[in-house]
Amino acid sequence: MPTIGLLYPGHSAEDDYPQLEARLGSDLRLPLVHTSVGEDAHRVDALLDLGGTDRLAEGARALVQQHSPDVVMWACTSGSFVFGWEGAHQQVAELQEVTGLPTSSTSLAFVAACRALGVTRVSVAASYPQDVAEHFVDFLGHGGVDVTAMGSHGIITAAEVGTLGQAEVLDIVRGADTSGGAEAILVPDTAMHTLAWLESLERAAGVPVLTANQVTVWQGLSLLGEVPVIDSLGTLFSSRRGD
Template sequence: MTALGFLYPGHLGEDDYPRMEQLLGGDVRVDLVHTDIDQDAHEVDALRELGTPERITAGVEELRLSGADAVVWACTSGGFVHGWQGAREQVRALARAAGMPASSTSFAFAHAAREIGAPRVAVGAPYTEDVAELFADFLRAGGLDVTSVAAFGPLTEAGAAAGDWGAERITEMARAADHPEADAVLLPDNALPTVAHIPELEKELGKPVLTANQVAVWEALRLSDRRVNAPRLGALFTREPLVQA
């Protein structure tokens, strides 16, 4: 049994995790621990506060006791707003506190894009333009070429926004984000429930689609030295790893 641990703020997209656990088969367990959140705001200062080491590591003991083999900070924006180096320090602090391999969704996107051979990516994000551009900057720092960025405003628990993000709106964002030169389309934000829609999105766009909770689980498997073939989770879970020169 491989146990994957995730530190997750809020509750919007958490149903993706039991869905992925089911699709991954009976020998992978997904454990989700919720971290503290003061305000559900997609503003840079609030996002930086969300990802402080004190907040992230508060749930580590529960994951350690659960027997997790690896842990991922499942909050895309709470990672990349610190920049590449700051996000790296964030992950190092998490690994030290957890005593196990650690990463974050932000790095998972960069690693997953390289895994599927997608050096050019398009971004469709439920963020404000300034936050979406910070994600694009993070990807560029990781060696990716960002062909286009489509910002669709913040996804929050407040108001009607949380209930509006069904298949139709997610597909609309993916279409708007896509670019002819992009090898893949990236849809960040772990609050966005996307896992049920990935096969249809890839069929619609004719290329791989990477989403936040999908890549977070793939990253935890990577850290645990596991590969699982799960076609219903998209191209990322069906392709053979690229041979590194």
């Protein structure tokens, strides 16, 4: 059975993953290890600490020893993109040295997902404060993705984001500005529950919606080979490359 090992910081929306695993039955394993958190804050200095080498290496070693995954995903967007385009790749390279396994991160997964869908213009619906969200915009630009609009919701902690229910997440997506020609809406926070609501999010948006937990699973499957079609997980999982 394919196994995507997840490194997840703290506690917020990690239950998205076992719920998806239960829905898929025996088709996929998504074991998760919590990485340590110094301060739960969507603030650049705190996020640089969150994604530091020692924290991730400790979690990665535990993940490999306890769950024997086939691939590893750093299931965190902000704790990756704050390092910049080159820094995010270096972060993954260092993790891969620890695990000896194909490894990626949520921030890199967003760019890969956009490329797979042929999307080059997006609207970002961020839970983060403005300055942190701007780092994500810059990161996407380095990956060849143009952000036509960015909404920042100023939520400081991942714990608070994890309390948002379906109605609140729908409001965030509905509020995204697509008037500038955005081909998709990106929702970049693994602390936000989304996996059970992707179809309703896309109906509300009228365009494909890419969320952090969604692209994390998709990227993990991409590292394993061809991504299976899963109709309940939005356009990203129901489309084939080259369609």
